[in-house]
Amino acid sequence: MPRAPEDRRQRVALVIPLYNEEEVLPLLIERIEAFRANCPDVSEVVLVDDGSTDGTARLVQSLTAGRPGYVLLRFSRNFGHQLAITAGMNCVTADAAVILDADLQDPLEVVPRMIEKWREGYDVVYGVRRTRTGDAPLKKWTARLYYRLFQRLTEVDAPLDAGDFRLVSRxxxxxxxxxxxxxxxxxxxxxxxxxNQTGVVYDRPPRAAGQSKYPLRKSLKLALDGLASFSGRPLRYAVRLGLAVAALSVAGLVWVL
Incomplete structure (x- = not known):
């Protein structure tokens, strides 16, 4: 059950990691400004440039000049999506932060529902993907499998089919x-x-522009890092497998001798 709502549940920040997002930035800022016009609760927009090699930072400065509430953090090199989110969260001064990606696959239209749940007393409101338009069938299947595997192999009650798109309280x-x-x-x-955590269901649209910054290699690394961070089971399984292979090798050697 959510705790009783507090008075200090007013201002909301958006935290958006960026990596080579020149193509989508004009549309992103346009959508954010239209959204803020109808949702004055969003007082802060923290954009984290994760060592982009294109003109992302320069374009952000140009598009947000004279517009209040924007903060740009710039990494000296590419440190990765998760560290970019973390830096943005640590920079927030508002009463809550909504984490979303720059490609607009995390719809701004869902944010008011998250804010509503937050004001009911929840501290975390995560987006649950009902559909994933534009994703290949294999990607959809592996994503669903991973969320269930993570929940099974760890002792963390992580929500199924929920990425980083979520609201978190102060x-x-x-x-x-x-x-x-x-x-x-x-x-x-x-x-x-x-x-206190709850979810809101939404349909994930295709990427608005540009290309995914999570190719297979990075997606696999994120998945393995997640499992390694929260469970000793994969390590135990690896040790057991290693011992089994060693035992079979010894048995084979004895048989040969």
């Missing part, structure tokens, strides 16, 4: 900051922290 932001994880798995850490 108490969660402060608790997350205290962890100081060097290789964070954001959605896993937020689930692990506890607090």
């Amino acid at each position: 108490p969660v932001l402060e608790a997350y900051r205290q962890i100081g994880e060097q290789q964070p798995y954001v959605r896993g850490l937020i689930a692990w922290l506890g607090f």
